[in-house]
Amino acid sequence: MHIHNFSNQNTILNTFISEMRDVNIQKDSMRFRRNIERIGEILGYELSKTLSYKPTTINTPLGVCNIEKIDNDVVLCSILRAGVPLHDGLLNYFDKAENAFISAYRHHKEKPENFEIIVEYLACPNLENKTLILADPMLATGQSMVATFEALKPFGKPKNIHLVSVIAAQEGINYIENYFEKDTHLWVATVDEKLNDKGYIIPGLGDAGDLAFGEKLQH
Numbered sequence: 001m002h003i004h005n006f007s008n009q010n011t012i013l014n015t016f017i018s019e020m021r022d023v024n025i026q027k028d029s030m031r032f033r034r035n036i037e038r039i040g041e042i043l044g045y046e047l048s049k050t051l052s053y054k055p056t057t058i059n060t061p062l063g064v065c066n067i068e069k070i071d072n073d074v075v076l077c078s079i080l081r082a083g084v085p086l087h088d089g090l091l092n093y094f095d096k097a098e099n100a101f102i103s104a105y106r107h108h109k110e111k112p113e114n115f116e117i118i119v120e121y122l123a124c125p126n127l128e129n130k131t132l133i134l135a136d137p138m139l140a141t142g143q144s145m146v147a148t149f150e151a152l153k154p155f156g157k158p159k160n161i162h163l164v165s166v167i168a169a170q171e172g173i174n175y176i177e178n179y180f181e182k183d184t185h186l187w188v189a190t191v192d193e194k195l196n197d198k199g200y201i202i203p204g205l206g207d208a209g210d211l212a213f214g215e216k217l218q219h
């Protein structure tokens, strides 16, 4: 897997992540969502450097110029709920992309550390030979990424796969590296050291879905 981790570069990206992690600033859910969206825009821009381009001719009011334009059929797929603002950020840049949405949540059994991933809602176009961008801000155990990709398989085999996250745990990266093909790209704003016994990223930021959209009742 090609892992693109941007945390070692001093850029504005780190400011957005620091606001998302900050226990006081993250109470402002609009800023939290907007920061995820801005990170989606930045990672989308970085990812765009690896796509294919074809020459096109543009007529300006005063002349003609040749410009290389993206030649990929991009499908953006985000994992509900927390993936919604990341999806918005990516779609701000890949404005012609097709879109897929899939839901995944942790269903807790008797103990908080025992959970399974439930995939329910899925709306997806044909993925055959397309460039799939699968987005979820948190990559913790990696189980949601794998469970959702399994559910997408009947929709066709993408030509390229790009996974996009804001914060990943090294354990989750190891897990998905064993599952996805070697030419898969992972675009991640930062990588944290570990998971706690409930599968939360440490230091992480808490529960991204709740911070973006409010606490949900367990069912």
Ligand SMILES: O=P(O)(O)OC[C@H]1O[C@H](OP(=O)(O)OP(=O)(O)O)[C@H](O)[C@@H]1O
Pocket (backbone or CB within 6 Å): 079, 080, 081, 082, 083, 104, 105, 106, 117, 136, 137, 138, 139, 140, 141, 142, 143, 144, 145, 172, 199, 207, 208, 209, 210
């Ligand atoms: O790598 P994993 O261990 O699978 O964990 C990551 C998942 O956890 C979060 O979703 P959550 O289950 O909290 O759902 P939500 O977005 O509805 O809050 C996050 O958005 C990922 O989908």
Ligand SMILES: O=c1cc[nH]c(=O)[nH]1
Pocket (backbone or CB within 6 Å): 082, 138, 140, 199, 200, 201, 202, 204, 205, 206, 207, 208, 209
């Ligand atoms: O740290 C974590 C792990 C899973 N989901 C989150 O929102 N945060």
Ligand SMILES: [Mg+2]
Pocket (backbone or CB within 6 Å): 082, 207, 208, 209, 210
């Ligand atoms: Mg959540």
